[in-house]
Amino acid sequence: MRATQKLAWTAATLVVLLGLNQIFEHGFGDFQINPYYARVIELIGINITLAVSLNLINGVAGQFSIGHAGFMAVGGYVGTYLTVYYGAAVTGWFGVGVTDAVGGSIAMVVSLIGGAIAAGVAGLAVGIPSLRLKGDYLAIVTLGFGEIIRVIILNIPSVGGATGFTDAIPITNFFWIFAMAILTIVIVRNLTASTFGRALATIRDDEVAAEAIGIGTTWHKVMAFAVSAALAGVAGALSGQLFANPLNPQNLNFVKSIEVIIMIVLGGVGSITGAVLGATTLTILPEVLRGFDQEFPGLRMVMYALLLILMMIFRPQGLLGRREFGWHWLRWPNRSRIPVALTEAGDTKAHTPAPPGDPRSALGEGDEEGDSRG
Amino acid sequence: MGALLTLDRLNVFYGAIHALRDVSLTVNAGEVVTLIGANGAGKSTTLRAITGLLTPASGRMVFDGEDIAGVAAHKLVARGLSMSPEGRGVFANLTVRENLEMGAYLVRDRAAIAAGLERSFTLFPRLKERSKQRAGTLSGGEQQMLAMARALMSAPRLLLLDEPSLGLAPLVCQTIFDTIDSIKAAGTTVLLVEQNANAALKHSDRGYVLETGGVILEGASAELATHPRVREAYLGEGG
Numbered sequence: 001m002r003a004t005q006k007l008a009w010t011a012a013t014l015v016v017l018l019g020l021n022q023i024f025e026h027g028f029g030d031f032q033i034n035p036y037y038a039r040v041i042e043l044i045g046i047n048i049t050l051a052v053s054l055n056l057i058n059g060v061a062g063q064f065s066i067g068h069a070g071f072m073a074v075g076g077y078v079g080t081y082l083t084v085y086y087g088a089a090v091t092g093w094f095g096v097g098v099t100d101a102v103g104g105s106i107a108m109v110v111s112l113i114g115g116a117i118a119a120g121v122a123g124l125a126v127g128i129p130s131l132r133l134k135g136d137y138l139a140i141v142t143l144g145f146g147e148i149i150r151v152i153i154l155n156i157p158s159v160g161g162a163t164g165f166t167d168a169i170p171i172t173n174f175f176w177i178f179a180m181a182i183l184t185i186v187i188v189r190n191l192t193a194s195t196f197g198r199a200l201a202t203i204r205d206d207e208v209a210a211e212a213i214g215i216g217t218t219w220h221k222v223m224a225f226a227v228s229a230a231l232a233g234v235a236g237a238l239s240g241q242l243f244a245n246p247l248n249p250q251n252l253n254f255v256k257s258i259e260v261i262i263m264i265v266l267g268g269v270g271s272i273t274g275a276v277l278g279a280t281t282l283t284i285l286p287e288v289l290r291g292f293d294q295e296f297p298g299l300r301m302v303m304y305a306l307l308l309i310l311m312m313i314f315r316p317q318g319l320l321g322r323r324e325f326g327w328h329w330l331r332w333p334n335r336s337r338i339p340v341a342l343t344e345a346g347d348t349k350a351h352t353p354a355p356p357g358d359p360r361s362a363l364g365e366g367d368e369e370g371d372s373r374g
Numbered sequence: 375m376g377a378l379l380t381l382d383r384l385n386v387f388y389g390a391i392h393a394l395r396d397v398s399l400t401v402n403a404g405e406v407v408t409l410i411g412a413n414g415a416g417k418s419t420t421l422r423a424i425t426g427l428l429t430p431a432s433g434r435m436v437f438d439g440e441d442i443a444g445v446a447a448h449k450l451v452a453r454g455l456s457m458s459p460e461g462r463g464v465f466a467n468l469t470v471r472e473n474l475e476m477g478a479y480l481v482r483d484r485a486a487i488a489a490g491l492e493r494s495f496t497l498f499p500r501l502k503e504r505s506k507q508r509a510g511t512l513s514g515g516e517q518q519m520l521a522m523a524r525a526l527m528s529a530p531r532l533l534l535l536d537e538p539s540l541g542l543a544p545l546v547c548q549t550i551f552d553t554i555d556s557i558k559a560a561g562t563t564v565l566l567v568e569q570n571a572n573a574a575l576k577h578s579d580r581g582y583v584l585e586t587g588g589v590i591l592e593g594a595s596a597e598l599a600t601h602p603r604v605r606e607a608y609l610g611e612g613g
Contacts, residue, residue, distance in 0.1 A: 195479075202465045202476050209463030209521070212425070214451030214480040214528060322467070 013182060021175035038174075039245075040287055045177035046239050047279040049184045051263040052272055053231030056188050058261065059270035060197060061224045062204025063131065067142025068232050069256035070149040071119040075233020076240040076247045077159050079115030080168045083107045083241060087169060104171040111171070111237050112180065119233025120226045122149075127225035132218050134207050138225075146254050153249045164248030165240055172241040180238060184231050189272055191227065200224055204270075266311060268318030273325035278318070377436075378403045378532055378563050379424070379455075384433035386416075386423050393419045394430070395588040401532065406554060406564040408574040408595065410608060411584035417567045418460060420584070421536050424565075425450060425457055438531065452480055456530035460537045460567075462521040466510030470501055473509050473520055477527030486529070494523035497556060515546030522553065526562070533557065535566045539573065551577045571608035575599040583608075 024033055024041075054068045087098040087107040096103035122145075130141040159165050191197050199220050202210040210217050240247040259282070267278025285304060292299040311319075379401040386394040394416050401407045409417050422428045424435060425447040435443050437455055447457070465473050474494055478487045495502035498519040504512060509520055518538055525533055535554070539547040551573050554564060568574035575581055575595040583591040583604060591598060598604050 198468075198472070198476060199479065201468060205465035205467055206459075206463040208427075208459050209465065211427075211447040212451070212457045212459050212463070213477050213524060214448045215476075216446075216448045 014179070017175050017178055017182075020178075021173055024174040040283065042172075042174065042177055042242060044280050044283045045174075045181045046235050046242075047260070047263065047283050048181040048276050049177075049235040049238070050232060050260045051267070051275040051279040052181075052184045052188050053228045053235070054260050055264045055270065055272060055275040056191065056200075056231075057221075057225050057228040059264055059275070060188075060192050060204065061200040061221055063221055063225065064136065064139045065142045065225070065228070066139050066254060066257045066261065067126070067144075067146040068228075068260045069252045069254060070142065070146030071122060071229040071232035072236035072239070072256070073146075073149050073153060073247070073249070073252040074122045074236070075115030075119035075230070076236025076252075077153060077165065078118035079111035079233070079237025080165050080240040080247060081159060082114045083111045083169050083171060084165075084167050087111070087171075098169055098171065104173075105176075107169070108171050108176050108241075111241065112176075112234055115233040115237030116230040117233075119236065120230030122233075123226040123229025124222065126229075127222040131221040131225060142257075143254060146252075146257055150249045150253055153252075160246070160248075162249065164246040164250075166246045168241050168246050170241060170243035172238050172243075177238055180234050184234070185272060185276070187227070187231070191224075192272070196220065196223070262308065264318075266308070266318055268320035268322060270322045271318070271320045271324055274318055274320035274323075277320060277325070281319075376403055377401070378438060379565065380434075380436045381420070381424070382434040382436070384420070384423060384435065385431045386419055386428055387431050388419075393587050394423065395586075396433070397584070397587070397589055399582050399589065399592070401563060401565050403531070403563050404558075404561070405580060406558050406566060406578040408566040408568055408578040408581045409584060410568055410571040410574055410581060410604075412608070413569070414586075415584040416587040417584055418536060419587075421457070421534055421565075421567055424455075424534065451528050451530070454529075454531040455534070456525040456528050456532070457534040458518075458521040458525040458536060458538065460540065462514075462517045464509040464512070464517045464520050464524070467508060469506055469508055470512070470520055471505040473524050474501075474527055477524035480528060487527075490527045490529065493560075494526065497526070497553060498523055515542050515549070518542060518546075518550055519553070522550070522557075526557065530562065532563045532565060535564060535568075537567060537569060539568060539570045547573060554578075571604065572599075575604075 022028075023031070024038060027033065050068060050072065054065065057063050057065050083098065087110070090110055091098050091100070091103035091106050094103070094106060096106070098104060098107050126141060126145050130138045153159060154162050160167065192200075199210065199215045202213070202215060203217050203220060207217055236247070239245065263278035263282050264275045265278070266282060267274030267276070285307065286300065289300045289303050292303050377400045381397055381399045384394050384397045385392070397416065397420060399407070399409070409420060411417050419428065423430050424442070426442070426445050426449075427447060429444050434441065437450070437453065440453070442450060442453070442455075465476065468476065471491070474491055475487065478490050481487055481490070495505075500516055501519055501523055504516060509517065512520060522535065522538065538550050538554075542550065547570065554566065554577050557564060566574055566578060575598055578595045580593065581595045581598045582589050583598065591601060591603065593601075
């Protein structure tokens with residue numbers, strides 16, 4: 001895309017988002033959005049940001065992190081703290097209050113940037129020591145990190161400790177949530193399509209070989225991890241300042257991290273549109289199932305777990321696999337023209353002529369998620 | 375013909391295990407040198423030490439006049455030393471062409487990348503046929519070709535080949551070894567680590583025989599191939 005085209009797209013997106021925000025927050029004529037639906041939509045947007053950002057490190061770079069809630073907490077608490085304790089001062093310079101439309105936006109920008117920087121720095125601190133090593137160390141370290149952050153927050157009275165950050169000023173709105181979700185998608189997509197992203201793909205496939213062609217694997221992994229963490233921080237700052245949705249250390253434990261992992265696994269590891277789909281599905285699903293609780297309390301979560309199990313049995317590669325959803329899907333039956341679909345035909349071929357006595361041909365490729373398409 | 379790579383009394387430990395004992399070897403520019411030996415003799419350990427994956431306890435490693443002990447593998451590529459790792463290590467989810475392009479990761483000149491691709495396809499016409507296919511769907515032999523072609527994309531002065539014939543059918547092995555001749559003819563120096571001693575000695579100028587972490591024999595490949603000790607131990611001829 002040329003620069004002018006990019007500018008036009010950005011402007012159009014902003015106008016649409018602002019328009020929707022107006023309807024969403026203030027209604028349109030007699031129409032007022034049901035606050036319950038509104039909340040579900042807001043959570044979808046935040047979860048998209050979380051899932052797409054986690055996908056960069058877990059899916060694209062193939063490094064298993066289970067501490068996304070920890071980075072969300074760092075960004076969320078720092079971002080909210082900035083608004084609560086410095087928001088009024090900052091907006092005061094512009095002569096507006098934190099709760100005004102303009103003032104809220106100024107405070108939001110400060111809060112988002114602060115949250116992203118804090119979470120990104122935390123990402124560097126966790127990533128530099130653990131990503132120098134090859135293997136599963138990152139999973140262990142990120143798990144520990146998430147719990148450490150949670151316990152630290154519990155013991156800071158100025159951010160509410162165990163009661164949660166209830167002093168938060170509700171400045172998050174539809175516009176900011178979806179602007180950040182779209183920004184996250186654009187950042188991750190551009191990174192994935194760049195040389196940097198290609199290098200991450202080689203690291204995921206074979207780290208030693210990546211090293212052997214001159215890719216500094218540690219640097220690439222740490223950078224991807226820091227970007228992922230910073231975006232999780234953005235999601236945290238949005239979540240913490242949503243109306244009547246204070247951050248609470250109890251909700252930011254490793255179960256939250258697992259929830260985000262499930263979103264990307266369900267959508268298809270490595271696929272950005274898959275992560276969006278996974279985040280949307282997993283936010284809506286528990287709500288759709290709410291009816292079950294009226295019959296038998298607790299049945300909802302049983303159904304939820306059952307559906308997840310069924311989905312993983314019938315589509316272990318996720319809803320989209322490694323593919324991206326796009327306009328080419330509508331051009332039936334030309335789907336075979338897209339490169340990844342093309343290799344599906346190749347897959348079957350690769351499994352038949354396995355030369356005897358070649359352990360790689362028997363085991364090597366079979367464990368790739370992409371090849372388990374049924 | 376100067377020495378391109380020199381290892382001088384290299385010692386490497388895995389914990390308490392003394393894996394390499396005073397290994398010294400020289401690779402001169404323009405040569406194909408092979409390192410043969412049984413499993414666990416220290417062949418791969420030697421390569422790992424050269425590529426910085428292991429840090430030697432003592433000894434010197436000099437590549438092109440510079441000490442390379444402890445220099446990370448990815449930095450060696452820029453200095454002109456490239457490796458095709460054991461077990462191929464192709465990027466399964468990228469296409470053949472993308473794999474080759476990634477081999478030229480440090481090359482910024484588009485014309486040089488295009489020339490490299492052309493060279494790869496001349497060397498391995500099979501890869502040209504498969505260029506749009508995902509590397510994970512290639513046969514073992516094709517993956518080996520791809521790994522070698524990818525290592526050549528950075529136009530290295532020294533190419534390290536780790537067990538290129540591992541697990542391949544005899545006919546495919548022959549293709550791989552013939553290619554090593556072509557690579558040499560094109561002016562690239564090769565250090566070849568192989569279990570298939572017979573073929574390795576046939577396609578190299580000089581050889582080193584490793585046993586339990588030390589060099590026990592060295593010399594011209596043609597002579598090594600007729601050496602009784604080598605024939606007995608590696609070429610399957612009893613007593």
